[in-house]
Amino acid sequence: MSKVLLASRNRKKLAELQRVVDAAGITGLEILGLDAVPEYPEEPEDGATFEDNALIKARSGARATGLPCLADDSGISVDALNGMPGVLSARWSGAHGNDPANNALLLAQLSDTPDERRGAAFVSACALVLPDGTETVVRGEWRGTVLRAERGPNGFGYDPLFAPDDELAAGRSSAELTPEEKDSLSHRGKALAQLVPALRELAARG
Numbered sequence: 001m002s003k004v005l006l007a008s009r010n011r012k013k014l015a016e017l018q019r020v021v022d023a024a025g026i027t028g029l030e031i032l033g034l035d036a037v038p039e040y041p042e043e044p045e046d047g048a049t050f051e052d053n054a055l056i057k058a059r060s061g062a063r064a065t066g067l068p069c070l071a072d073d074s075g076i077s078v079d080a081l082n083g084m085p086g087v088l089s090a091r092w093s094g095a096h097g098n099d100p101a102n103n104a105l106l107l108a109q110l111s112d113t114p115d116e117r118r119g120a121a122f123v124s125a126c127a128l129v130l131p132d133g134t135e136t137v138v139r140g141e142w143r144g145t146v147l148r149a150e151r152g153p154n155g156f157g158y159d160p161l162f163a164p165d166d167e168l169a170a171g172r173s174s175a176e177l178t179p180e181e182k183d184s185l186s187h188r189g190k191a192l193a194q195l196v197p198a199l200r201e202l203a204a205r206g
């Protein structure tokens with residue numbers, strides 16, 4: 001059984017990666033989260049771009065564990081905020097990972113932004129770093145609009161505020177989509193789909 005480390009503490013990302021690997025029919029690949037490997041000093045995510053941060057996390061995980069390491073850096077880039085929160089999405093309200101506070105702040109910042117100017121994109125950059133030093137970085141983007149109130153129980157982070165442009169979403173927020181629907185449309189689903197051949201090869205190595 002081959003192992004790959006997902007250098008993330010975000011359990012929802014781990015679940016999404018597992019679903020993508022399962023949907024691709026990849027067997028023989030065990031995905032480990034950070035909780036499954038000995039603790040190591042994590043580098044600050046101080047890169048300027050999603051790609052920079054994904055590489056910081058993946059290189060750090062590969063170096064610390066000797067495992068093939070995948071990392072995702074992602075966020076929401078709002079047109080009316082010149083692309084912010086962007087790489088600051090996780091700590092937009094100041095505290096890391098406080099989704100209700102992050103969402104409330106974003107709603108307040110867009111309170112007088114008209115419907116036609118509430119465009120946004122979810123962005124995911126995923127980096128795969130192998131023990132031989134090979135590095136692959138891919139990016140997925142997902143266009144939609146920021147709603148005026150949170151809707152839906154699924155997903156995480158800004159999902160309740162994001163209404164994808166895709167017809168399949170039919171006006172629902174990404175938190176109202178089923179997990180499988182989200183995977184078929186999302187920034188992370190698009191990024192990870194580009195890494196499926198490399199993950200399949202890792203699994204085949206046994």
Ligand SMILES: O=P(O)(O)OP(=O)(O)OP(=O)(O)OC[C@H]1O[C@@H](n2cnc3c(O)ncnc32)[C@H](O)[C@@H]1O
Nearest residue numbers: 008009010072073074075076089090156157158159
């Ligand atoms: O860095 P790791 O450990 O992977 O986990 P994290 O939660 O800190 O993740 P990021 O640094 O990539 O920050 C991503 C933020 O962007 C938001 N985000 C990313 N992908 C999302 C998605 O699919 N749906 C909703 N919000 C998302 C979410 O609020 C996260 O806090």
Ligand SMILES: [Mg+2]
Nearest residue numbers: 009045073090
């Ligand atoms: Mg993070």
